[in-house]
Amino acid sequence: MRGQLVVVPILALLLLFTVPWWTLVLAPDWGAAGTIAGTVVFAAGLLTMPVAMVFGHGRRQRDAAARIGDTLLAVIWVLFSWSILSLVLRVALLGVDDPARSRIVAGATFVVAAGLLLHGNRVAMRVPPVKATDVVIPRLGPGLDGLRVAVLTDTHFGPIDRTRWSEKVVAAVNALDADVVCHAGDLADGAVAKRRKQVDPLGGVQAGLGRFYITGNHEYFGEAQAWLDHMAGLGWDTLHNRSTLLERGGDRILFAGIDDPTGTNSGLPGHGPDLPRALDGAPSDVPVVLLAHQPKQVAQAREAGVDLQISGHTHGGQIWPFHLLVRLDQPTLSGLTRHGPTQLYNSRGTGFWGPPFRVFAPSEITLLTLRRG
Helix, strand or coil: CHHHHHHHHHHHHHHHHHHHHHHHHHCCCCHHHHHHHHHHHHHHHHHHHHHHHHHHHCCCCCHHHHHHHHHHHHHHHHHHHHHHHHHHHHHHCCCCCCCHHHHHHHHHHHHHHHHHHHHHHHHHHCCCCEEEEEEEECCCCHHHCCEEEEEECCCCECCCCCHHHHHHHHHHHHCCCCCEEEECCCCECCCHHHHHHHHHHHHHCCCCCEEEECCCCHHHHCCHHHHHHHHHHCCCEECCCEEEEEEECCEEEEEEECCCHHHHHCCCCCCCCCHHHHCCCCCCCCCEEEECCCHHHHHHHHHHCCCEEEECCCHHHCECCCHHHHCCCCCCCCEEEEECCEEEEECCCCCCCCCCCCECCCCCEEEEEEEEC
């Protein structure tokens, strides 16, 4: 088992670099000088990326190393994916002799990958557009019809200083004039002392009825309880396996939140999802909106008869075609879906984790408008 934990990542790393190396360097036969130069570039990336990831995301938490490792990860993933897809072009060009055919394939692969990475970086670093969705909740009282819920999630404040981006996101949320604002977890990567500068603008978020925050899995890689305390200090209601009743126009709605499943094995007392505790004492005739970081937590929500679950976690895959791996673990990637009596809205996330790129998986600030049945 220990051997597999070492061998499998090494083989995966070699595969990630070998396929694009063959597509871009070896097969096109650029001559001795070109082949050597290209091989040196790929070898340098192969050696640098894992070292940078360990120094950047391991115990040392060195941001410069994290930025290098994350960028190399995105570049090689996109090159690998499109090198695989370039086999289709290679077949289509069977009538063209090598090395011309391989050079055409290499050029096309490089241009497509470079274009996607440039565009993907712009998409990741921009202030996300607002994605508005109406959600019909049959049990919603007339006084709550039209309740506006803004959702942030997966901001992942980390090695890249996005303080200004954070301020712009807050301005965009405040412009929505939402009744409720939620943050569905994965707030930041790293310690409070290291990331608070980027997080603190969230203290300026305005909401008429409430601001709610829950933990995601990444909080449990660092300081989950400290982040709960810090967000509470910024004026957010931290739904740590608890709920609160809101009232408007004589009608009530319950907003509940549960921890990410990672909290169960975190060693922190009282952490880990506990839906019965969160719903304890909830009136049976009141609609329930549940914040749960991972979409697959909808299985518990469905059994409890929750009306709407709001989640994040998937990033919509973030960098295509990583979504294929995400779908092996989660019931949905993004958008509004129904699971028995429970509706699930899964946001693609407001920020990004690691590589500052989003390819075919744009970020979003979500605005859910709750409607009566």
